Amino acid sequence: MRLEKEQIEQHNKQLAAKHQRAFDYIAADVPQVEEILKKLQAFQIAIPSWALGTGGTRFGRFSGKGEPGNLEQKIEDVGLLHALNRSSGAISLHIPWDIPKDAEKIKALAASYDLQFDAVNSNTFQDQAEQEHSYKFGSLHHVDPKVRQQAVQHNIDVINHGIALGSKALTVWLADGSSFPGQLNFREAFQNTLESLKEIYKHLPEDWKLFVEYKAFEPFFYSMTIGDWGQSLLLASKLGDKAYTLVDLGHHLPNANIEQIVSLLLMEGKLGGFHFNDSKYADDDLTAGAIKPYQLFLIFNELVEGMDARGMDHATGLGWMIDASHNLKDPLVDLLQSVEAIMIAYAQALLVDRKALKEAQSQNNIVAAQQILQDAFRTDVRAIVAEARLRDGAALDPIALFNSLAIREALIAERGNNTVATGL
Ligand code: AOS
Ligand code: ZN
Ligand code: ZN
Ligand code: ZN
Numbered sequence: 001m002r003l004e005k006e007q008i009e010q011h012n013k014q015l016a017a018k019h020q021r022a023f024d025y026i027a028a029d030v031p032q033v034e035e036i037l038k039k040l041q042a043f044q045i046a047i048p049s050w051a052l053g054t055g056g057t058r059f060g061r062f063s064g065k066g067e068p069g070n071l072e073q074k075i076e077d078v079g080l081l082h083a084l085n086r087s088s089g090a091i092s093l094h095i096p097w098d099i100p101k102d103a104e105k106i107k108a109l110a111a112s113y114d115l116q117f118d119a120v121n122s123n124t125f126q127d128q129a130e131q132e133h134s135y136k137f138g139s140l141h142h143v144d145p146k147v148r149q150q151a152v153q154h155n156i157d158v159i160n161h162g163i164a165l166g167s168k169a170l171t172v173w174l175a176d177g178s179s180f181p182g183q184l185n186f187r188e189a190f191q192n193t194l195e196s197l198k199e200i201y202k203h204l205p206e207d208w209k210l211f212v213e214y215k216a217f218e219p220f221f222y223s224m225t226i227g228d229w230g231q232s233l234l235l236a237s238k239l240g241d242k243a244y245t246l247v248d249l250g251h252h253l254p255n256a257n258i259e260q261i262v263s264l265l266l267m268e269g270k271l272g273g274f275h276f277n278d279s280k281y282a283d284d285d286l287t288a289g290a291i292k293p294y295q296l297f298l299i300f301n302e303l304v305e306g307m308d309a310r311g312m313d314h315a316t317g318l319g320w321m322i323d324a325s326h327n328l329k330d331p332l333v334d335l336l337q338s339v340e341a342i343m344i345a346y347a348q349a350l351l352v353d354r355k356a357l358k359e360a361q362s363q364n365n366i367v368a369a370q371q372i373l374q375d376a377f378r379t380d381v382r383a384i385v386a387e388a389r390l391r392d393g394a395a396l397d398p399i400a401l402f403n404s405l406a407i408r409e410a411l412i413a414e415r416g417n418n419t420v421a422t423g424l
Helices: 005-027 033-042 071-085 103-112 145-165 186-202 229-239 258-267 293-309 331-351 354-362 366-377 382-391 398-404 407-415
Strands: 046-048 090-092 169-172 209-213 243-248 271-276 319-322
Touching: 005 382, 005 398, 033 331, 033 382, 046 071, 071 090, 071 103, 071 331, 071 398, 071 407, 103 145, 145 169, 145 186, 169 186, 186 209, 186 229, 209 229, 209 271, 229 243, 229 258, 243 258, 258 271, 258 293, 293 331, 293 366, 319 331, 331 366, 331 382, 331 398, 354 366, 398 407
Parallel strands: 046 090, 046 319, 169 209, 209 243, 243 271, 271 319
Antiparallel strands: none
16 A cells, blocks of 8 residues: 555645644744754654564553565555655664565665665574574573574674665664573673674674664563663674664663763764663553653753764764554554654754753753753644654644544555564
């Protein structure tokens, strides 16, 4: 299924007058609105292939319908999202869940929807049918060199799949850790991981990045071998210039100050990118901005400040990806909500009066500093985000159009009650 230009235009026509009123109202108070619009239009957020179907809980999975059953259909889904919002112009694949059998064909299909391939993800957290050694006790950190070698080889295979598709990064997330004190020698586990990553790093093309994702807990509950940003940064620093830390918002201990972590990683030139999502308790993988929108804004506030200080291009400087899991909502609708929330946080961060903030900080004027941030956060920028979509040929209200065109129903008619099981 593909959306026609006319379908979007007709929808926009219906909402045009209301949108114009809202946009004029906010634009009158934002002198740099044209600059903000350009930045929003350039900003693209990659959709994870594993979030297009219904995920599960530990207790069960309630399947959706009309879900993509193969890589082609996943690309079709992201194509639909991108047509609706023009901000989801990339897909992040997980191997072996998404092995491209004919890379050229897959590349051409993605290009027909104007999609790029963001980071490819390796999977050494599950055993595959034809696999010789088990990952039950870890992969890159394993005590047995044969297991480590198998996991290294898998990552090299993933890089090769990525090269064929035009990806420029590999994300490594490891389910390596321990659940009981004494189970692991921490130092040896870390060193094994480093040695394995070095081997993988050797196979990275010159213009590629290696993203080292960390996670404080789960699936193991006593230690994770790459458990926090310190461990990830240590690995990335030892590996070299192409290695970076990847921040998944759900991977911290409760109440961690993620915006401070982001700021310092960026300062060190070691922030690679994001897995956006939101959470109340742990790695909940909920819709971005659903629980802690102020935190999302504060993260973007640090990003804008830090990237500008380093002269980085906002759109291309980092890997912007979503990592989510859907049990209750239609995955496509949820992803539209996540992208919108990320765009809103970004737009609000662009509103922050940096000069005034600097001034307030230098005077220790806490009240003013807080006010400056909260003024930006409390500004309703939805019409600015919608205007950016309008100018890009996307829908003023993507979810309303998704519903009125009965896109899910059309997908069910096309694909049947097909469902796929997806990520963690
Ligand atoms: C797992 O918790 C991580 O967030 C990874 O990014 C993982 O590869 C992804 O969630 C797919 O399962
Ligand atoms: Zn993640
Ligand atoms: Zn996660
Ligand atoms: Zn997760």
